[in-house]
Amino acid sequence: MPPLIAIAGALGGLAVVRWAYRTALRVNRELEEARLARVAEAARANDIPTLRQDPITGAYRPG
16 A cells, blocks of 8 residues: 555655746746737837927927
């Protein structure tokens, strides 16, 4: 009976290690996607033109 318990424990341990490895990969993938989205959003923010005041009319226009 003790060898059966050892084999069951080893299989259970392998299952936990596999689950932890897959979870770590999933979390890292999600973090990488979030980081890339933030970088892309920052790049788009630089494309927005700033407003400058027209000295003649005083109106603000994209400059």
